[in-house]
Amino acid sequence: xxxxxxxxxxxxxxxxxxxxxxxxxxxxxxxxxxxxxxxxxxxxxxxxxxxxxxxxxxxxxxxxxxxxxxxxxxxxxxxxxxxxxxxxxxxxxxxxxxxxxxxxxxxxxxxxxxxxxxxxxxxxxxxxxxxxxxxxxxxxxxxxxxxxxxxxxxxxxxxxxxxxxxxxxxxxxxxxxxxxxxxxxxxxxxxxxxxxxxxxxxxxxxxxxxxxxxxxxxxxxxxxxxxxxxxxxxxxxxxxxxxxxxxxxxxxxxxxxxxxxxxxxxxxxxxxxxxxxxxxxxxxxxxxxxxxxxxxxxxxxxxxxxxxxxxxxxxxxxxxxxxxxxxxxxxxxxxxxxxxxxxxxxxxxxxxxxxxxxxxxxxxxxxxxxxxxxxxxxxxxxxxxxxxx
Amino acid sequence: xxxxxxxxxxxxxxxxxxxxxxxxxxxxxxxxxxxxxxxxxxxxxxxxxx
Numbered sequence: 358x359x360x361x362x363x364x365x366x367x368x369x370x371x372x373x374x375x376x377x378x379x380x381x382x383x384x385x386x387x388x389x390x391x392x393x394x395x396x397x398x399x400x401x402x403x404x405x406x407x408x409x410x411x412x413x414x415x416x417x418x419x420x421x422x423x424x425x426x427x428x429x430x431x432x433x434x435x436x437x438x439x440x441x442x443x444x445x446x447x448x449x450x451x452x453x454x455x456x457x458x459x460x461x462x463x464x465x466x467x468x469x470x471x472x473x474x475x476x477x478x479x480x481x482x483x484x485x486x487x488x489x490x491x492x493x494x495x496x497x498x499x500x501x502x503x504x505x506x507x508x509x510x511x512x513x514x515x516x517x518x519x520x521x522x523x524x525x526x527x528x529x530x531x532x533x534x535x536x537x538x539x540x541x542x543x544x545x546x547x548x549x550x551x552x553x554x555x556x557x558x559x560x561x562x563x564x565x566x567x568x569x570x571x572x573x574x575x576x577x578x579x580x581x582x583x584x585x586x587x588x589x590x591x592x593x594x595x596x597x598x599x600x601x602x603x604x605x606x607x608x609x610x611x612x613x614x615x616x617x618x619x620x621x622x623x624x625x626x627x628x629x630x631x632x633x634x635x636x637x638x639x640x641x642x643x644x645x646x647x648x649x650x651x652x653x654x655x656x657x658x659x660x661x662x663x664x665x666x667x668x669x670x671x672x673x674x675x676x677x678x679x680x681x682x683x684x685x686x687x688x689x690x691x692x693x694x695x696x697x698x699x700x701x702x703x704x705x706x707x708x709x710x711x712x713x714x715x716x717x718x719x720x721x722x723x724x725x726x727x728x729x730x731x732x733x734x735x736x737x738x739x740x741x742x743x744x745x746x
Numbered sequence: 747x748x749x750x751x752x753x754x755x756x757x758x759x760x761x762x763x764x765x766x767x768x769x770x771x772x773x774x775x776x777x778x779x780x781x782x783x784x785x786x787x788x789x790x791x792x793x794x795x796x
Contacts, residue, residue: 364773367775367778368769368770368778371778371779371782372769372782374782375782375783375785375786378786379786379789379790382786382790383790383793383795383796384795386790386795386796387793387795390795480796483796512791512794512796515750515751515754516750516751516754
């Protein structure tokens with residue numbers, strides 16, 4: 358073969374290898390972006406609608422997301438539960454899915470948003486070594502969910518600024534927080550996608566006259582603000598009551614952290630400042646987000662045990678206790694559920710005319726029965742009760 | 747899509763065209779491999795895969 362022909366052949370061979378890399382690396386990412394999670398809506402779900410119903414320009418964009426409504430027979434107050442602000446914080450979404458499949462409301466209305474930052478749910482953290490999905494074993498097989506990232510995907514909001522200037526306070530924040538929907542509250546109608554999402558949520562909170570807003574999160578065991586309820590001044594007494602009651606009745610800790618008044622853009626700050634709602638941000642402890650934990654496997658996220666975290670615990674570097682149980686998905690979701698219910702109990706006590714009464718599995722029940730037992734088999738469910746996320 | 751994001755896609759497309767053109771022009775195999783690797787993120791973005 359002459360040199361020219363050989364060179365051409367090598368060029369096409371390199372391109373073929375490139376195509377192979379592109380398909381091998383890119384296709385799974387593309388498939389994850391298009392994967393739909395299947396949920397079986399419980400009898401408690403009375404309506405599913407869109408966040409864009411409160412802000413038309415969001416309609417048809419990646420920022421729009423589903424809202425599940427649980428309306429009780431009796432009149433009462435209203436609560437909004439937001440999950441998926443940070444789509445890598447697994448127990449937040451699983452708690453939302455648990456509620457969508459199991460929650461029943463007697464009085465008032467509960468709204469659940471399982472993927473607040475829907476764009477964030479469509480791809481994992483670049484370079485983080487995270488799997489594309491996580492699964493939870495159930496009696497009928499594995500239930501599969503997309504694992505997401507902390508912020509919106511760069512595909513959906515780009516470019517990042519050099520410095521993110523918070524609206525309306527003008528506080529200078531890290532550039533990466535421009536895509537963080539827990540730094541873009543209260544948002545603005547003509548802002549970035551993140552700002553438009555939080556603006557739509559604020560519109561919902563104001564228009565629906567929501568009484569209680571709960572934003573679900575997870576935090577590293579080595580991060581000081583973990584295993585806690587973050588509450589601004591107006592919510593503080595409710596949070597303290599809830600923390601005391603879960604410790605007394607359900608035997609687990611979830612302490613109260615004050616919402617700093619000079620750190621802007623966070624839900625627990627801005628929702629309270631820009632609406633009449635009482636806002637709470639719940640942090641469950643998890644080990645998979647700790648930088649020092651080992652391979653980011655499904656087990657790490659679901660079972661919540663890691664030898665490196667154990668060493669850190671021995672050296673007193675953690676802000677939560679670690680024992681042989683691990684921070685399992687059951688403990689984290691059960692904790693989120695119980696704390697929500699106790700916050701509502703505290704709210705009902707002080708606002709009897711705006712009572713919100715509902716039932717959902719609590720900490721002890723979730724830990725005892727296992728997470729998977731609360732998820733129904735979509736194969737046996739009526740088509741009208743199936744939802745896709 | 748914001749105009750600035752659209753501009754970014756146009757820039758990516760131009761860079762891809764230039765790199766592919768260089769790829770077929772060069773006779774240095776090391777440069778060819780380098781260009782092929784450098785193309786990957788631009789293609790992923792243009793295809794809107796990542």
